[in-house]
Amino acid sequence: MATIYDVSQLAGVSLATVSRVMNKNTNVSDKTRQRVLDAMEKLGYRPNTFAQSLASNCSNSVGVLVSQLDGPYYGPMMAEIESSLRLENKHVIIAVGHSDAAQEKDSVEFLLDRGCDALILDVEAVSDEYLINLSKGPTPIVLINRYIEQISERCIYLENEVGGYMATKHLIMQGHRHIAYISGPAKKHDAIERLVGHKRALSEANIEFTSALCFEGDYSEESGATGMTYLLQQRSKKPFTAVVCANDQMVSGAISVCLESGMRIPHDLSFVGYDNIPFARYISPKLTTVNNPIHEMGKMAALWLLKNLYNKNIDVNNVFMPELVIRESSIPV
Amino acid sequence: MATIYDVSQLAGVSLATVSRVMNKNTNVSDKTRQRVLDAMEKLGYRPNTFAQSLASNCSNSVGVLVSQLDGPYYGPMMAEIESSLRLENKHVIIAVGHSDAAQEKDSVEFLLDRGCDALILDVEAVSDEYLINLSKGPTPIVLINRYIEQISERCIYLENEVGGYMATKHLIMQGHRHIAYISGPAKKHDAIERLVGHKRALSEANIEFTSALCFEGDYSEESGATGMTYLLQQRSKKPFTAVVCANDQMVSGAISVCLESGMRIPHDLSFVGYDNIPFARYISPKLTTVNNPIHEMGKMAALWLLKNLYNKNIDVNNVFMPELVIRESSIPV
DNA sequence: ACACAAAATGAAAGCGATTACATTATGAAA
DNA sequence: TTTCATAATGTAATCGCTTTCATTTTGTGT
Numbered sequence A, B: 001m002a003t004i005y006d007v008s009q010l011a012g013v014s015l016a017t018v019s020r021v022m023n024k025n026t027n028v029s030d031k032t033r034q035r036v037l038d039a040m041e042k043l044g045y046r047p048n049t050f051a052q053s054l055a056s057n058c059s060n061s062v063g064v065l066v067s068q069l070d071g072p073y074y075g076p077m078m079a080e081i082e083s084s085l086r087l088e089n090k091h092v093i094i095a096v097g098h099s100d101a102a103q104e105k106d107s108v109e110f111l112l113d114r115g116c117d118a119l120i121l122d123v124e125a126v127s128d129e130y131l132i133n134l135s136k137g138p139t140p141i142v143l144i145n146r147y148i149e150q151i152s153e154r155c156i157y158l159e160n161e162v163g164g165y166m167a168t169k170h171l172i173m174q175g176h177r178h179i180a181y182i183s184g185p186a187k188k189h190d191a192i193e194r195l196v197g198h199k200r201a202l203s204e205a206n207i208e209f210t211s212a213l214c215f216e217g218d219y220s221e222e223s224g225a226t227g228m229t230y231l232l233q234q235r236s237k238k239p240f241t242a243v244v245c246a247n248d249q250m251v252s253g254a255i256s257v258c259l260e261s262g263m264r265i266p267h268d269l270s271f272v273g274y275d276n277i278p279f280a281r282y283i284s285p286k287l288t289t290v291n292n293p294i295h296e297m298g299k300m301a302a303l304w305l306l307k308n309l310y311n312k313n314i315d316v317n318n319v320f321m322p323e324l325v326i327r328e329s330s331i332p333v
Numbered sequence C: 001a002c003a004c005a006a007a008a009t010g011a012a013a014g015c016g017a018t019t020a021c022a023t024t025a026t027g028a029a030a
Numbered sequence D: 001t002t003t004c005a006t007a008a009t010g011t012a013a014t015c016g017c018t019t020t021c022a023t024t025t026t027g028t029g030t
Helices: A004-011 A016-020 A030-043 A049-056 A074-087 A101-113 A129-134 A151-154 A160-173 A189-204 A221-234 A249-260 A292-309 B003-013 B015-022 B032-045 B049-056 B075-085 B101-113 B128-136 B149-154 B161-172 B190-204 B221-234 B248-260 B294-308
Strands: A063-067 A091-096 A118-119 A143-144 A155-158 A180-184 A214-216 A242-245 A271-273 A289-291 A322-326 B061-066 B091-096 B119-120 B141-144 B156-158 B177-181 B215-216 B241-244 B268-273 B287-292 B323-325
Touching: A004 A016, A004 A030, A063 A101, A063 A271, A074 A091, A074 A101, A074 B075, A074 B091, A074 B221, A091 A101, A091 B075, A091 B091, A101 A118, A101 A189, A118 A292, A129 A151, A129 B323, A143 A151, A151 B032, A151 B323, A155 A160, A155 A249, A155 A292, A160 A189, A160 A271, A160 A322, A180 A189, A180 A221, A180 B177, A189 B221, A214 B287, A221 A249, A242 B177, A249 A271, A249 B177, A289 B032, B003 B015, B003 B119, B015 B032, B015 B177, B015 B190, B032 B294, B049 B248, B061 B075, B061 B101, B075 B091, B075 B294, B091 B101, B101 B119, B119 B294, B128 B141, B128 B149, B141 B149, B141 B294, B149 B156, B149 B161, B156 B287, B156 B294, B161 B190, B161 B241, B161 B248, B177 B221, B215 B221, B221 B241, B221 B248, B241 B248, B248 B268
Parallel strands: A063 A091, A063 A118, A118 A143, A143 A155, A180 A214, A180 A242, A242 A271, B061 B091, B061 B119, B119 B141, B141 B156, B177 B215, B177 B241, B241 B268
Antiparallel strands: A289 A322, B287 B323
16 A cells, blocks of 8 residues: 555655645646656555544544434434535444443444544434533534533534424314323433423313323334323223324334224324424325424534534534425325 | 553553553563553553554444345344344444446445455345455455355345245245235346246246236335236236235235225235345234344444454354245235 | 845654564573 | 473554645745
């Protein structure tokens, strides 16, 4: 592998000059620059990124920490982050936190050790305090899917409460008065917010929140199924005509339970989901759901970094609004 | 940030000794080792990975190139790769090839420039020759989802032909004689193989392959829908009682078209998919499909590297067998 | 032709580790 | 006690680049 030294020899210039042409430094005459470029070409020279990083203290890499890699959720986000960053020749190092505080911290350490110039974090278990503290360190961070007031300008997030409100409001406008809810895990911020939105819509319509009709799932299909089984048992005592689930995966689990027990959806029961995962429109019935522009948020996080870290001139906006996507799983009573 | 030098000063030893204790080199007395460890602890020392990589010419990173990041397919694979590697303190750098030869090559270059110790490649556009050539280079590669005879020991793949055979065979055993097929893109190896398996099952049962009943999709839900629309038009001339799709996404697109036009599935038409993506069991009807252990293949690729590159003692096997998962979308005629 | 500011180039000191080689300490055998 | 192999430690070169500062070249105005 040719080194910068080889290039400098062949071009008949000094190391510094070669370095200058690599780094687009202007103080090089056109003639010299061309000689260097030719030499590089001829030698098939590729700079050694480790040496560059060591000397410049900049790695051109950003660490991305997500809570999971499988599931329909993170793929699009990662895809956007990767492509946005790649365009600028930055690369992404991924780590997974599994929604566990210890693992999340561990992963942060790991990425930091790896010399990332910045971190994009989608973490849920770790405390606000930890993140605030981390943000004071030398490595910039951006948070996806989380709002912390003290570092709000570093937070890219969805108005989950509004989305929760929309979902339930939609059902209420369709005439539903008895609405069950399958929630995400109470330890996750977004799950809490979505539920809060649900309650707001309810109280706005003077409907009392019935905790017997609220089941705490964990965002998985299985828990959606479990929750639905539970709700179906409640139904004799506490009838309901619609259920909103805190994400699409749980809806699909819930619907499959209903279908198995011979119910007809949406005729017997309306459903509204959340996230608008790609499959939502291919599930039958097609899911009415709240759109979560997760890929755009991923992109925005990448742009934020490009702007703040690598000084690109870019507009970023931090907060995203959910949108109701009305399809076929919800009908008027 | 403390450096190795600071540690050596505090511990009262030389740089070399500190380096030795970091690298678990045994030639250090317990007493000294402890002094060094204490010093590290006290200083909160973290080795600089760039310096390490530069000096040792080993980055402890592996590049993973997938064709896409979104979709239900790659998440589980990435997840397994990441966790397996992470356990050994290796990290993964991801890149996306978008099934395009130029982009794939570009990404390979990119990962190589980044000093990856090895590459895990899931590429489809690039030629066998290119890969064979690449495998002769200094950086080891493993191929997922692709078989190339000359470098077969580096290939982790699924017997796609067998899976294609299984899917159709299953329908034939259910009494179906007229079977339509929605294929993946003809330029992708796995799509071709699956189709070959389909044809083998057909000919084994003395059923002629009807090209009018074969539609080439691109693995997306949309193309499944398009394909189904086409097939439905053919149906008056060329009746069929079942359709097999080369992946689950296309099935779901296809089924949704049928449902929209008022058909009842599986009563009016049986379906078999391929891949067994997580959602397959939550779609209604639950999909009969061919299991594709993509996450295991990801894990195996990681293990292969650990074994061959970092000298871990691990058993790896290269070829995976598909398995038929019979659910509800296919019923006897 | 001369002076001088600006532009172009070079020399050399890091960056923070690894590692070959040299040196010293240790302890068992004679 | 002496001798030596072996274990423990240290010295210093090296990895390939960036960057500061010094030096040389260039070009302009006179």
